[in-house]
Amino acid sequence: MSENNNNSDKKNRRDFLTVVTTAVGAVGVGAAVWPLINQMNPDSSVKALASIEVDLSKIKEGQEITVLWRGKPVFIKNRTKQEIANAEKVDLKELKDPQHDNKRVKKSEWLVLVGVCTHLGCVPISGKGDYGGWFCPCHGSHYDSSGRIRKGPAPTNLEVPTYEFVGDNKIKLG
Amino acid sequence: MSGQDSNLNNNEIRPVHTNKVGGSPFKGVVGWIDNRLPIFRIFKYEYLDFQVPKNLSYLWSLGGILMICLIFLIVTGLVLGMHYKPSSSEAFVSVEKIMRDVNYGWLLRYAHMNFASFFFIAVYIHIFRGLYYGSYKEPRQLMWLIGIIIFFMMMATAFLGYTLPWGQMSYWGATVITNLFSAVPLVGNTIVTWLWGDYAVGDSTLNRFYVLHWFLAFGILGIVIFHVIALHIVGSNNPSGIEPADTRDTVSFAPFTTSKDLFAMLIFLLAFVLITMFAPNYLGHPDNYIPADPLITPAHIVPEWYFLPFYAILRSIPDKLLGVIAMVSSTVVLGLLPWLDLSKVRSSVFRPIWKQFVFLFVLDFFILMYVGGMPAEGIYVLIARVGTVYWFLFFLIIAPLVSLTEKTLPMPNSIHEYENWKKQGRIKTLKIF
Numbered sequence: 301m302s303e304n305n306n307n308s309d310k311k312n313r314r315d316f317l318t319v320v321t322t323a324v325g326a327v328g329v330g331a332a333v334w335p336l337i338n339q340m341n342p343d344s345s346v347k348a349l350a351s352i353e354v355d356l357s358k359i360k361e362g363q364e365i366t367v368l369w370r371g372k373p374v375f376i377k378n379r380t381k382q383e384i385a386n387a388e389k390v391d392l393k394e395l396k397d398p399q400h401d402n403k404r405v406k407k408s409e410w411l412v413l414v415g416v417c418t419h420l421g422c423v424p425i426s427g428k429g430d431y432g433g434w435f436c437p438c439h440g441s442h443y444d445s446s447g448r449i450r451k452g453p454a455p456t457n458l459e460v461p462t463y464e465f466v467g468d469n470k471i472k473l474g
Numbered sequence: 475m476s477g478q479d480s481n482l483n484n485n486e487i488r489p490v491h492t493n494k495v496g497g498s499p500f501k502g503v504v505g506w507i508d509n510r511l512p513i514f515r516i517f518k519y520e521y522l523d524f525q526v527p528k529n530l531s532y533l534w535s536l537g538g539i540l541m542i543c544l545i546f547l548i549v550t551g552l553v554l555g556m557h558y559k560p561s562s563s564e565a566f567v568s569v570e571k572i573m574r575d576v577n578y579g580w581l582l583r584y585a586h587m588n589f590a591s592f593f594f595i596a597v598y599i600h601i602f603r604g605l606y607y608g609s610y611k612e613p614r615q616l617m618w619l620i621g622i623i624i625f626f627m628m629m630a631t632a633f634l635g636y637t638l639p640w641g642q643m644s645y646w647g648a649t650v651i652t653n654l655f656s657a658v659p660l661v662g663n664t665i666v667t668w669l670w671g672d673y674a675v676g677d678s679t680l681n682r683f684y685v686l687h688w689f690l691a692f693g694i695l696g697i698v699i700f701h702v703i704a705l706h707i708v709g710s711n712n713p714s715g716i717e718p719a720d721t722r723d724t725v726s727f728a729p730f731t732t733s734k735d736l737f738a739m740l741i742f743l744l745a746f747v748l749i750t751m752f753a754p755n756y757l758g759h760p761d762n763y764i765p766a767d768p769l770i771t772p773a774h775i776v777p778e779w780y781f782l783p784f785y786a787i788l789r790s791i792p793d794k795l796l797g798v799i800a801m802v803s804s805t806v807v808l809g810l811l812p813w814l815d816l817s818k819v820r821s822s823v824f825r826p827i828w829k830q831f832v833f834l835f836v837l838d839f840f841i842l843m844y845v846g847g848m849p850a851e852g853i854y855v856l857i858a859r860v861g862t863v864y865w866f867l868f869f870l871i872i873a874p875l876v877s878l879t880e881k882t883l884p885m886p887n888s889i890h891e892y893e894n895w896k897k898q899g900r901i902k903t904l905k906i907f
Binding site: 337340341342343346350366368370371372373416419420421422423425436437438439440452453454455 | 646649650652653654656667668669670671672673674675676678682768769770771772773774775789791792793794795797849850851
């Protein structure tokens with residue numbers, strides 16, 4: 301009887317040691333692998349470049365400029381009254397990614413967009429497409445004058461970057 | 475642990491063989507080496523004495539041709555790597571320097587570029603061969619799967635390599651393909667940023683793509699070794715799809731198959747040299763000689779020709795995630811074919827219905843390739859959709875259905891009988907096949 305007990309006792313201790321060793325081993329492997337994975341993420345020097353200021357005073361009504369921010373193009377457009385009106389009167393039910401124009405701008409004449417198609421990352425062309433906004437040449441997505449997706453494979457509206465007005469004619473991106 | 479216990483508990487004494495020196499069929503220095511490192515006997519048994527079906531056609535030369543392509547790609551890649559600089563500010567210039575200044579640099583780069591294309595030409599014919607003659611069926615399923623894995627790795631390596639010259643097509647190709655991962659729900663954008671090492675394709679992306687291009691090239695070489703080992707276990711299929719039974723059905727690999735393969739390689743290399751010397755950029759895209767510009771997307775982005783069918787499938791579906799899933803699945807279903815086609819008869823020669831669908835599939839491949847290179851609008855979208863539907867229909871519905879219902883033609887009992895039937899005109903095959 302005592303022999304049997306000893307045996308099962310031994311087994312339980314062995315099982316416990318196996319589990320503990322495996323667990324510690326797994327944590328160790330995880331800790332060793334994480335630096336190998338995380339090294340591929342953007343480092344601090346890349347993140348530090350993440351905010352820039354843009355002067356808007358030279359952009360006339362109807363004009364648009366493109367600036368490079370975090371390696372991506374950002375469209376800044378001084379919209380005409382017609383374009384603003386068109387963007388505002390759209391019925392949200394028609395939209396694939398419903399969002400009212402006033403949720404996408406801080407001042408209604410200034411539209412600021414990340415100029416990267418939400419489909420596969422091409423740069424849409426300004427003033428083309430069926431909705432008076434942008435058209436992506438790669439796979440045929442149409443955006444309206446608020447940068448919202450209207451037709452084509454892109455799943456969401458053009459992204460509005462984080463920005464704020466730092467004066468009447470100047471914005472800070474990022 | 476149980477082994478230890480049994481050693482301790484049993485008093486039985488058995489001899490062990492921790493060294494296996496000996497057994498070489500060779501004498502002298504070769505025998506001395508071979509007794510210790512059996513490379514010579516492996517070569518003798520697996521290449522010189524190796525028996526293969528005697529009716530192998532030129533379609534069976536593609537394996538050797540692919541090996542040649544891989545070796546030439548690695549050799550030319552090695553020397554190009556001595557001059558190329560994987561940084562976003564220097565890459566384009568260093569490639570132009572290779573083209574203009576480096577001794578024979580133009581030749582090495584054009585050869586590397588065109589070998590990549592010819593690698594794909596050969597692999598597509600190789601896959602067609604397997605498809606037509608049922609080389610994926612029992613017992614060759616695993617070998618087929620390994621082949622599909624190699625095909626995936628080839629596509630990844632070719633894509634990474636194409637980004638390296640850092641031209642407009644390189645840059646925007648890299649952007650579009652890496653953005654495929656953004657279709658993954660929830661973590662998509664995190665994955666893409668991680669792949670880039672930045673918030674857009676940039677310097678860090680190029681540097682890691684260069685390293686991965688190398689890594690995968692040698693990875694392919696490694697997996698190819700598995701493919702070949704598996705081949706030497708299951709043996710070559712042949713146009714009749716009948717397993718060889720005796721020496722009337724086979725020939726020795728050397729010199730019969732080797733000389734035939736050598737001739738096929740010569741023809742293949744002749745075509746390669748013609749393209750490389752007289753139209754080196756024919757299979758490329760002129761926009762890639764414009765330096766990468768993150769602000770301007772070329773009006774018409776197209777991938778390399780060998781990706782066009784899959785690109786057409788991606789674009790044919792108007793939903794981003796589903797499009798990506800369809801594109802990946804289109805190759806995955808190819809790997810599942812051994813379990814979708816249930817017919818016991820391997821060769822299409824004896825499968826009159828299946829044969830038609832296989833040829834239709836080849837046509838579908840070329841049609842998709844054509845529309846993949848056209849703008850995604852109007853009639854091209856419709857054609858791409860029809861082509862995509864057939865692609866999946868072929869694997870998922872037609873393969874199982876035909877294999878269960880088709881009445882196959884009467885078959886000979888052996889390969890030598892098959893050859894006699896062919897002479898008598900009882901079996902109709904295309905001459906080259």
